[in-house]
Amino acid sequence: MAFEGLAERLQSTIKKITGKGKVSEQDVKEMTREIRLALLEADVNFKVVKDLIKRIKERAVGQEVMESLTPGQQVIKVVKEELTELMGGEQSKIAVSDRPPTVIMMVGLQGAGKTTTTGKLANLLRKKHNRSPLLVACDVYRPAAIKQLETLGGQLDMPVFSMGTEAKPVDIAKKAIEKAKEEHRDYVLIDTAGRLHVDTELMGELDEIKAAVKPDEIFLVVDAMTGQDAVNVAESFNDQLDVTGVVLTKLDGDTRGGAALSIRAVTGKAIKFAGMGEKLDQLEPFHPERMASRILGMGDVLTLIEKAQASVDEKQAKALEEKMRNASFTFDDFLEQMGQVKQMGPLDDLLAMIPGANKMKGLKNVQIDDKQLVHVEAIIKSMTKKERQDPSIMNASRKKRIAKGSGTSVSQVNRLLKQFDEMKKMMKQMTNMQKGKKGKGFKLPFNPF
Template sequence: MAFDSLSEKLQNVFKNLRSKGRLTEADVKAALKEVKMALLEADVNFKVVKQFVKSVQERAIGADVMNGLNPGQMVIKIVNEEMIKMMGSETTELKLRPGQATTIIMMVGLQGAGKTTTTAKLAGKFKLKGKKPLLVACDVYRPAAIQQLQVNGEKQGVEVFTMGDGHKPVNIAKAAVEHAAKNGNNVVILDTAGRLHVDEDMMDELIEIKENVDVAQTVLVVDAMTGQDAVNVASTFDEKIGIDGVILTKLDGDTRGGAALSIRAVTGKPILYAGMGEKLSDLEQFYPERMASRILGMGDVLTLIEKAQAEMDDEKAAEMEKRFRKAEFTFNDYLDSMSQMKKMGGFANVLSMMPGIGGAQMKQIEDAMDEKKMARIEAIIYSMTPAERGDPNLINPSRKRRIAAGAGVDISEVNRLVKQFEQARKMMKQMPGMMGKGKRGGKFGNFKFPF
């Protein structure tokens, strides 16, 4: 995730704070100096960092904190609260017009930020909420932009309105609104053209669209990997045409993440969604408190549960849970579990939301469960017969040799997998209470961890 480096540095600072029985004012100031450096290295806006550290320090050196039973934890709590405030204390939804009234959303941003893909992702979100969105191809300049929107729209099952590249964007937008009125589309999303940098032609075009079409929401798409530039772009767009919110893309990449921590504080505009991957489902609602929790190494179990519930089939989950409780799960369940993990963004993505896992520990687990190893495990299981996958007790030495040959691996790898599988079954048998009794099945809703 974008904040891995920042998260690891902050966790080290907090580890030192927790280890002290009592805190002095000097301890707090020294810790906040390290926090300040970590935020600046993450490319958080300097003025934002300065105000953040000042706010934390004023609260942290108060008598109620310094004389408390656990001042270290109190300081961490204050840092968490101030970080949430910095990103905007409340989650902001895109405002849709009531009833069947058509809401027109104009997507804007620089070229390369992932605007067209994000536009299709957003349409998918509205479709899931029972809306009938219409995607509109207003980018008549970038080669293949129209085709890209059509392909993604088809994948999402959302209609795409296009007039080709021979018309002015403002005329395409006006025609699309008329089409939506005739066909019952209650959300119209305009995919406008970007440029490599902010220029007058682009701004004039966007202003012209807003003057001729009743745009309800203007959403800026920015690339989180551009750091401070993303904040500058947001400020410029807001000043020139006015924006209602921001979608941050590539927040799953190797980026310092400063944009997410700066945009709200600098522009006053909320972050609406975060793009966390390349799949059309990889668009998460932006929750400031959950993001702060991830950055500070406290995990994000709520998002994890929501992802799991969105991907899991209820009947299949209930049946799998019964087998888990009785320690009757098979290699078929193993494959199902691995498939589910992939749908949720992969092992690393799930790990990033688990409390207390980050930095070096995350790297160790990722190394142990890297994609190549997971692929070899799948190859071994697929080399088994259906009977062997359904009843692992059938797998004797001669069958193991055949499975190893079929998967192209050494027999020791097959032995290791079968042994680990048996250990997992024993563990489940010994710990029947670990699944809990939540209202949707297990302790974590319908989520099942792979063995």
């Protein structure tokens, strides 16, 4: 999960003050000191930390907290609101042109993931907003970049405009917009050249493209794992181009989170999207409030629901709910459901979105390895159709055969069978309790380990 180290430190710090019936200035002083250290260790800009701590202190020892019936909870509310504000306050949406197409310039240093992010953004615009983007290959200095964009276009079944490596980038951009108008495209996404560092030649070329096509948005793509360097890069690009927003890549990686928490405060530019994985559907709109909730261990139910709605087929979900009600849920159904949940992303990330999951007995500090689900899948696929439909027929020889076929042990097969049986009983109880309630009937599967 993004901000994992920072989240652990902050959650540990605020836990000490949460349940307090009375909060003293000394309590606030100790808490803000811990928060300051946690943020600095996470590579957050020093000035940003100083300003944030000042605001938290002023509010936490103010009237709204000290005279509250639940001062501990009020302090946490203050911390969450200030973190949210630090990252931009509200979600910043894409500016849309009154006269299509909407033109978006993608800029950034080489290696930040700019070309892949261009493909991801096009995919998001089509899937979520039903738009028809045109991808434009303007990085003429790296033939591999043009090839990469064309490959992404092929994977997405989306057009890519290219004039090879001999044409000038500014001419390619202008011709692409003409092409987009002819084909009634909603968006033009221009993948520009990057360098290993910010230089005059690069900025001159980007300025030329900006002047020629007058983009509605200039998105700076920044690698979140580069820490404070990401903030310096953002400042340089913003000074030269006046970027309109930032896209953070690799936010799912082993990042300390400082870049995400610093960029908005230092540049004044909103973080518009965040890359949460390598797959082409793993780009998310950046919601400051939801991210603050996740960092503080309060979960992110809205994003979880959106992921579920995007991954779960409504007809299948209703059929599944009916099977749960009458206890006819089989291993085939479970396999299908597991596939849908896998589409939603890593299980560790999904678990982090459930409020209080980190405090639940049995889930605290649990490390969910998605690779373990491969063993579960292998066990189920090693069963015959009859065994999947009716696990009660399992005997010793059948279990031995399944274990051998799936590359697992008989004890792993037994564990899965036992937990599947327990899950069916639990689902029956839950669906009985939910009778008469509306909903898609979507359930997360049990943790088989």
